[in-house]
Amino acid sequence: SMLTLISVPLTFHTMVASELRRHRDAGVWMLRNIDSCEALILTRDAALESSGNIRKGVARLIAEAKEEGALLALLEPADRPVDGASPLRLLLEGAPCWPLQASEPQVAELSALRLGLCIESAEGFGGSDGFGQAPGIAYAREPLATRCVVLATSLQETAAALGAGMRAVAIPCEEGGWIDEALEGVADACLDTIGEDNDMLALRVCDLSTPGAYWLNPPLPRDI
Numbered sequence: 001s002m003l004t005l006i007s008v009p010l011t012f013h014t015m016v017a018s019e020l021r022r023h024r025d026a027g028v029w030m031l032r033n034i035d036s037c038e039a040l041i042l043t044r045d046a047a048l049e050s051s052g053n054i055r056k057g058v059a060r061l062i063a064e065a066k067e068e069g070a071l072l073a074l075l076e077p078a079d080r081p082v083d084g085a086s087p088l089r090l091l092l093e094g095a096p097c098w099p100l101q102a103s104e105p106q107v108a109e110l111s112a113l114r115l116g117l118c119i120e121s122a123e124g125f126g127g128s129d130g131f132g133q134a135p136g137i138a139y140a141r142e143p144l145a146t147r148c149v150v151l152a153t154s155l156q157e158t159a160a161a162l163g164a165g166m167r168a169v170a171i172p173c174e175e176g177g178w179i180d181e182a183l184e185g186v187a188d189a190c191l192d193t194i195g196e197d198n199d200m201l202a203l204r205v206c207d208l209s210t211p212g213a214y215w216l217n218p219p220l221p222r223d224i
Helices: 010-025 058-068 087-091 107-115 155-163
Strands: 039-043 071-076 097-099 148-152 167-170
Touching (some): 039 058, 039 107, 058 087, 071 107, 107 155
Parallel strands (some): 071 097, 148 167
């Protein structure tokens, strides 16, 4: 038998090389392997001092959340509403200030708040959001409970967050004070302060993701 050699025009090789370069220059999409914090929920005492001033580090944390694309919300106690002229309202412009039925939140209230939020462009995810999709092309949805973090100062706030499937980070009720001992071993993390940008142990939004400083996801079963 005779072997026939087929001559491939040089232009074909040029086209293939050009296409490979185009894909290379476009970059490579990788599966997301970080469960980002999708919503940061502040309780009143976590955000404001008893005087009404914004607590140390709160303005920075809010700015970071906006930069990272995390949603924001404030829980507003029925007996202690946030003053309409408070600078906190300006920082949270566009974010819901969720009115509570009493002084502290219940599980149902936190769940209702989460369901009322919407992530317009959820990150691509190797799972329910679409396997191997690029970030930003998944359908809009409410934030997942396990990726919502509540800054809490009391046991009831912490229990409500955990009951709603969220994560809870506890801080003292007053800046410079002590964390309620009842929160130790219940909250996902206990911090002395939120901290400013130059503080070595300052809480950052990236810490509220997994992997992250506190490995807040997935939620672990516990007794309260």
